Amino acid sequence: xxxxxxxxxxxxxxxxxxxxxxxxxxxxxxxxxxxxxxxxxxxxxxxxxxxxxxxxxxxxxxxxxxxxxxxxxxxxxxxxxxxxxxxxxxxxxxxxxxxxxxxxxxxxxxxxxxxxxxxxxxxxxxxxxxxxxxxxxxxxxxxxxxxxxxxxxxxxxxxxxxxxxxxxxxxxxxxxxxxxxxxxxxxxxxxxxxxxxxxxxxxxxxxxxxxxxxxxxxxxxxxxxxxxxxxxxxxxxxxxxxxxxxxxxxxxxxxxxxxxxxxxxxxxxxxxxxxxxxxxxxxxxxxxxxxxxxxxxxxxxxxxxxxxxxxxxxxxxxxxxxxxxxxxxxxxxxxxxxxxxxxxxxxxxxxxxxxxxxxxxxxxxxxxxxxxxxxxxxxxxxxxxxxxxxxxxxxxxxxxxxxxxxxxxxxxxxxxxxxxxxxxxxxxxxxxxxxxxxxxxxxxxxxxxxxxxxxxxxxxxxxxxxxxxxxxxxxxxxxxxxxxxxxxxxxxxxxxx
Amino acid sequence: xxxxxxxxxxxxxxxxxxxxxxxxxxxxxxxxxxxxxxxxxxxxxxxxxxxxxxxxxxxxxxxxxxxxxxxxxxxxxxxxxxxxxxxxxxxxxxxxxxxxxxxxxxxxxxxxxxxxxxxxxxxxxxxxxxxxxxxxxxxxxxxxxxxxxxxxxxxxxxxxxxxxxxxxxxxxxxxxxxxxxxxxxxxxxxxxxxxxxxxxxxxxxxxxxxxxxxxxxxxxxxxxxxxxxxxxxxxxxxxxxxxxxxxxxxxxxxxxxxxxxxxxxxxxxxxxxxxxxxxxxxxxxxxxxxxxxxxxxxxxxxxxxxxxxxxxxxxxxxxxxxxxxxxxxxxxxxxxxxxxxxxxxxxxxxxxxxxxxxxxxxxxxxxxxxxxxxxxxxxxxxxxxxxxxxxxxxxxxxxxxxxxxxxxxxxxxxxxxxxxxxxxxxxxxxxxxxxxxxxxxxx
Numbered sequence: 001x002x003x004x005x006x007x008x009x010x011x012x013x014x015x016x017x018x019x020x021x022x023x024x025x026x027x028x029x030x031x032x033x034x035x036x037x038x039x040x041x042x043x044x045x046x047x048x049x050x051x052x053x054x055x056x057x058x059x060x061x062x063x064x065x066x067x068x069x070x071x072x073x074x075x076x077x078x079x080x081x082x083x084x085x086x087x088x089x090x091x092x093x094x095x096x097x098x099x100x101x102x103x104x105x106x107x108x109x110x111x112x113x114x115x116x117x118x119x120x121x122x123x124x125x126x127x128x129x130x131x132x133x134x135x136x137x138x139x140x141x142x143x144x145x146x147x148x149x150x151x152x153x154x155x156x157x158x159x160x161x162x163x164x165x166x167x168x169x170x171x172x173x174x175x176x177x178x179x180x181x182x183x184x185x186x187x188x189x190x191x192x193x194x195x196x197x198x199x200x201x202x203x204x205x206x207x208x209x210x211x212x213x214x215x216x217x218x219x220x221x222x223x224x225x226x227x228x229x230x231x232x233x234x235x236x237x238x239x240x241x242x243x244x245x246x247x248x249x250x251x252x253x254x255x256x257x258x259x260x261x262x263x264x265x266x267x268x269x270x271x272x273x274x275x276x277x278x279x280x281x282x283x284x285x286x287x288x289x290x291x292x293x294x295x296x297x298x299x300x301x302x303x304x305x306x307x308x309x310x311x312x313x314x315x316x317x318x319x320x321x322x323x324x325x326x327x328x329x330x331x332x333x334x335x336x337x338x339x340x341x342x343x344x345x346x347x348x349x350x351x352x353x354x355x356x357x358x359x360x361x362x363x364x365x366x367x368x369x370x371x372x373x374x375x376x377x378x379x380x381x382x383x384x385x386x387x388x389x390x391x392x393x394x395x396x397x398x399x400x401x402x403x404x405x406x407x408x409x410x411x412x413x414x415x416x417x418x419x420x421x422x423x424x425x426x427x428x429x430x431x432x433x434x435x436x437x438x439x440x441x442x443x444x445x446x447x448x449x450x451x452x453x454x455x456x457x458x459x460x461x462x463x464x465x466x467x468x469x470x471x472x473x474x475x476x477x478x479x480x481x482x483x484x485x486x487x488x489x490x491x492x493x494x495x496x497x
Numbered sequence: 498x499x500x501x502x503x504x505x506x507x508x509x510x511x512x513x514x515x516x517x518x519x520x521x522x523x524x525x526x527x528x529x530x531x532x533x534x535x536x537x538x539x540x541x542x543x544x545x546x547x548x549x550x551x552x553x554x555x556x557x558x559x560x561x562x563x564x565x566x567x568x569x570x571x572x573x574x575x576x577x578x579x580x581x582x583x584x585x586x587x588x589x590x591x592x593x594x595x596x597x598x599x600x601x602x603x604x605x606x607x608x609x610x611x612x613x614x615x616x617x618x619x620x621x622x623x624x625x626x627x628x629x630x631x632x633x634x635x636x637x638x639x640x641x642x643x644x645x646x647x648x649x650x651x652x653x654x655x656x657x658x659x660x661x662x663x664x665x666x667x668x669x670x671x672x673x674x675x676x677x678x679x680x681x682x683x684x685x686x687x688x689x690x691x692x693x694x695x696x697x698x699x700x701x702x703x704x705x706x707x708x709x710x711x712x713x714x715x716x717x718x719x720x721x722x723x724x725x726x727x728x729x730x731x732x733x734x735x736x737x738x739x740x741x742x743x744x745x746x747x748x749x750x751x752x753x754x755x756x757x758x759x760x761x762x763x764x765x766x767x768x769x770x771x772x773x774x775x776x777x778x779x780x781x782x783x784x785x786x787x788x789x790x791x792x793x794x795x796x797x798x799x800x801x802x803x804x805x806x807x808x809x810x811x812x813x814x815x816x817x818x819x820x821x822x823x824x825x826x827x828x829x830x831x832x833x834x835x836x837x838x839x840x841x842x843x844x845x846x847x848x849x850x851x852x853x854x855x856x857x858x859x860x861x862x863x864x865x866x867x868x869x870x871x872x873x874x875x876x877x878x879x880x881x882x883x884x885x886x887x888x889x890x891x892x893x894x895x896x897x898x899x900x901x902x903x904x905x906x907x908x909x910x911x912x913x914x915x916x917x918x919x920x921x922x923x924x925x926x927x928x929x930x931x932x933x934x935x936x937x938x939x940x
Contacts (some may be wrong), residue, residue: 018795019601022609022833033839035574038846039923040853047848047871049702049709049739054837055617062578065833069582069606069826076602078590086592093500094590097545106556112763113566113900114559115885118892121558122762135537147628147764150806150816158670186806186816190639192671195811233527263539264524265531284500288823289603290593290625290783292765308666330666334569334631334659334752335763347552353542356499363501363508365523370511386526411598420596425807442502443511474598479796484788488777488800490622491612495787 019071023492026058032065056493075475076289077419083445085371087390087422087434088181088229090259090281092364097351098284098344107343112335116321122339123312123320129346130296130312136357137253137275138268139298143307145337150183152276152295153223153254155308157191158329159274159299160221160250162306166327169248171220177206179229179426181256193220200428204230204383206240215243221250226270227257227388229426229434231368233265241271250274250303255295258282259438260365260389263358273300282360283345294341308332363439364389367446371437374450378457382429390436392429399431404460404467406431411470411478412456418449498542562897563925567875567916568705569630569657569752570763573733573843574920576834579757583827593783593822597798598790604797607822608785610829614771617735617832617840618749619742623771625783626825627817630729630752631663633768634699636781636815637727637748638664640772641697642673644725644779649674651695653685653715655704656729658905664699683708683868683877687718694722697748701729702741706868706902706914707851707875712744720745725776732756732769733918734873736841737848741771748772757827767821767828777801781815846919847874850926854917857930861937867902867912875916877902877909882940884913890936896929 060068078084084091102108107122116123130142146152157174164171174193176184178200185195198214201207205228215222222244226234234240241251253267255277262282267275279285280293287293299307306329310322352360365388372381372391379393395406410420410433422434437446460467471477489495503511508520517523524532543551564572583589587602594600594607607625614623627633634657638650650668652661654677661677668675676692678685685700698719703709712728719726727748728741733755741749754766772780778801786800806813835843851874858864863881880887884901891898902912917926 019605021605021612022829023612031836031838032578032834033576033836033842035839035842035846035919036922038849040850040926042849043852043856045848045852045871047709047738047873049712049744051735051737051739051841052743054841055619055735055740057613057616057835057837057840058833059836059838060833062834065830066578066582069830070585072602072606073582073585073587074602075605076587076591076594077596077599078587080586080590084592086595089592091592095500097548099584099589100549101552101556104553104556105561106553106559107762108759109561109564109572110559110762111562111564111566111572111760111897112570113568114562114762114897115889115892117889118560118562118897119762121555124555124558132539135539138533147632148818148820150818151628151632154667154816158666161670182807182810182813183816183818185811186813189811189813190667190671190816235526235528238528238530263537264533265527266533269533270531286589286823287592288821289588289591289600289607289826290822291820292628292822292824330669331631331659331662332666333764334629334657334663335766337763338628338765339762340765343552347548350540350543350551351545351548352499354537354539356542357539359499359501362520362523363503366503366508366511366520369515369523373515386523410596414596414599419599422595439501443507471598475601476598476790476794476796477792479597479790479798480788481798481800484786484798484800485802488784489787490777490784490800491608491615493612493615493621 021492022058022060022068025060025064025068028059030059030061032060032062082417083441083449084419085421085435085437085449086419087436088256090436090438092284092438093440094284094286095348098347101347102340102343117319120320125343125346126312129342132349133277133296134298136262137298138266139275140301141304141307142296142298143311144294144296144342145308145333146295146297147333147338148291148293149276149278149295150187151332152297153183153187154191155297155332156252156274156276157187159303159306161191162327162329163250163303164220171218173219175214175219175222177224177228179428181229184223184254203385204232205234208236208239211240211243215247217247219247219249221252223252223254225254225256227260230383230392231387231390232383232385233388237270257389260361262361263354264361268300273303279341279345284348285341285344292338292341294338360439367437367439367441371435371446371450374447375453378454390434392426393433393435394429395431395433398457398460402460402464402467404464406433408468408470409433409456413452414471415473416452418452498544560892562892563895564897565899565915565917565929566897568900568914570760571733571755571916571918572760572920573755573918575759578834579827579830582830583823588823588826594799597796601797604785606826606829608787608797610825611785613829613832614769617732617740618771619740620749620771621774622777622780624780625785626821627768627770627782628821629764629766629768630750631660633750633770634660634729635664635667636770637699637750638697639815640776640779640781641725644776645696647694647696649676649693649695651676651678651698653678653700653704654680655685655706655710656699656701657705660729683870684710687714689718695724697725697727699727703731703873706877707872708868708870709873712739716745733847734844736837737844747776753828757831758824765821765824767824782817782820843919847917850921851876851917854926858933861934867909875914878913878915880911880913882937884911886940887913887936891932894932896932
């Protein structure tokens with residue numbers, strides 16, 4: 001057989017033929033680029049540090065370049081292809097009108113150093129999105145500089161640090177539930193704090209008695225997701241916040257699961273002081289294969305002076321400009337954050353408006369509850385309180401009966417045309433499958449997903465060996481991760497070495 | 498308008514299957530005191546046409562200026578092929594490729610991005626992108642502090658002020674000591690005897706004033722003090738300038754916006770990050786590796802994951818989860834479109850045009866270079882008027898004249914940083930010079 005896909009632009013529409021790399025497609029002297037000829041007199045420049053050779057980039061024609069990346073696109077699953085119930089990631093539909101808005105030349109071609117008088121529209125976008133975000137979270141002011149959720153966490157922790165420093169009492173520890181997302185402890189360490197885990201109680205919520213024992217004058221604050229990573233609303237949230245506040249600490253809201261409570265409940269009303277939101281989750285901006293996202297940080301009035309700056313502001317003459325908060329922690333991004341992501345989020349917020357934003361919460365919870373009930377016969381949910389927008393099912397019973405594990409269930413779902421749920425997280429659930437259908441899937445899709453999960457369990461019970469063998473229909477089957485880590489091949493130049 | 502498919506009958510059917518009478522029953526377990534007020538002050542819903550009208554109206558309130566500003570973010574020609582491929586919905590609407598079997602396209606594209614960043618930086622290993630140049634500089638500091646166990650960081654004053662601010666923001670929280678080395682004659686004057694041994698020596702090539710630094714001086718001082726040498730580079734010049742790897746650097750970072758991303762008011766762009774094989778297991782962020790699947794076929798997967806936050810939690814090398822995947826794809830497409838000769842030509846044209854403009858402007862009365870030393874495609878000018886005022890007056894004439902320097906460099910009063918790309922035509926260069934002449938006459 002000739003090389004699949006070949007050096008020519010051909011590819012079967014279905015099937016697993018490997019795609020050559022650009023290095024393999026490269027031929028010396030071939031090119032896609034063109035530039036206008038130099039239209040100024042050429043100067044004889046003898047610059048220092050001149051390159052001795054050209055960089056070893058591939059040389060390809062545009063036609064082959066387009067075929068290559070188009071074939072790569074066809075080897076990727078996205079929300080536009082089907083349901084993507086990846087828990088905690090909120091893989092909802094990304095409206096095309098928001099993409100359209102981000103393509104407008106008025107900001108695509110706008111340099112971040114443009115004087116404010118010539119960037120009034122961009123400043124207005126930031127202020128308008130800030131107002132809506134603050135209304136939804138019950139906060140006073142927000143900065144859109146943090147370019148991702150983890151950057152938002154770090155920013156929030158630096159605000160916390162600055163607040164305690166201003167009180168003349170630096171503190172050293174931050175409390176995190178044992179079910180928290182891994183970015184929480186990593187951010188806490190990077191912000192110079194010690195991460196202290198607080199256990200969950202038998203209901204899957206923060207153990208208030210244990211929290212009381214941990215909180216003292218050395219605790220800077222508590223980071224909490226609500227609903228938490230089990231998809232459960234923390235019933236004692238106001239008491240939890242009070243415990244931390246009484247010791248002089250601050251309460252930080254990780255917005256990973258904000259989708260579940262949009263317009264229904266607000267972190268500010270629960271006692272949170274600092275909130276980060278993930279625009280790429282709650283506000284439907286596309287995930288882009290792993291970014292760009294945006295992790296704006298909103299804070300209560302008494303913390304606004306510490307926010308990263310500059311912040312957009314209405315000036316006395318009625319125009320919009322920049323203003324540095326008086327006790328700002330400084331910059332956390334070289335520009336104004338991932339601005340085009342904010343544009344998309346604003347388009348989404350304005351399209352939905354107040355009623356539509358509340359429907360997001362209602363229907364994401366409805367879909368999750370419905371799916372949970374559909375698969376209850378095979379998948380237990382160890383923490384069985386009413387779930388919000390997601391739930392964490394366990395494949396432990398299936399594993400005990402058949403040996404088929406959560407990972408096998410996930411891979412079997414790929415064969416049935418669905419993306420897999422998040423696996424083995426949170427750590428407090430054995431054989432965890434964290435499932436978040438999102439509000440944009442129809443009841444028929446939710447039912448099909450439920451039927452697929454039940455069918456996988458049924459097949460595993462009939463033929464356990466076959467249950468380990470998925471996937472079969474994907475471009476590749478399970479990769480050898482151990483080999484990838486043992487003999488890392490991270491570039492073309494490391495191949496065959 | 499919303500994007501949920503449910504009809505009222507659907508909602509009723511689902512609620513009734515769950516034994517509920519109304520949607521509010523779904524939230525019956527929430528404590529009353531945390532329920533949001535019934536009427537939050539939120540805008541009314543809009544139809545798509547209204548959303549488009551509103552956003553288009555806001556976009557139109559930004560002026561379309563001919564861009565001569567840089568500082569890490571440059572107005573290069575972006576071939577339509579970049580947009581065509583980065584708008585493919587499979588790329589746009591996928592997430593971090595945790596399920597490699599259905600993410601081979603995203604993974605291979607990132608692997609090719611890593612390969613091409615390695616190719617231009619001359620270093621063996623690159624990650625799958627960071628947020629921007631400033632946060633990439635911070636991650637280089639982080640890596641170096643972890644690798645050396647030292648808590649002092651040397652930074653050239655020629656590193657972008659934005660990057661220095663971001664590094665300083667985090668250094669304050671972590672009690673790191675930042676030692677800034679001044680510029681003299683436009684280049685960094687390394688104070689070799691300064692204080693305790695540093696973890697890293699961080700500088701920009703070319704520096705913020707556009708001046709080409711002496712690699713050997715920076716790398717030499719770093720290695721004599723047992724520190725890592727980290728260069729923040731301008732990727733569009735890596736076809737004509739020596740690569741940081743060839744110059745002996747241990748780390749290369751930089752703003753990668755020029756590669757595949759529009760100006761976008763400063764984001765999203767991406768941060769470049771490359772290093773040596775020895776430091777491979779300390780790299781922050783995502784890494785894609787090539788391996789085989791269980792049938793022996795070539796397969797790509799996220800690898801060396803034990804560095805990462807979801808596995809290592811508080812011991813992770815970085816807290817990064819999401820990076821700038823789609824922008825990295827754009828960079829890969831753009832670099833492949835350019836190839837070695839296109840990248841070199843983009844650099845050559847930009848530098849030639851920058852020198853033409855610098856020469857023209859320096860002949861205006863009262864205008865002179867603000868920094869000595871050979872420059873690339875960006876240069877600092879001393880003006881006989883307040884640069885903020887000049888920038889405003891130039892904007893009124895349709896030009897974004899550059900970035901005023903005194904706010905960041907009080908030692909350079911009256912100075913303006915001007916950047917030129919291959920995209921600027923002679924008419925625009927001449928028009929800029931004529932407009933500046935007028936503005937200075939009026940001033």
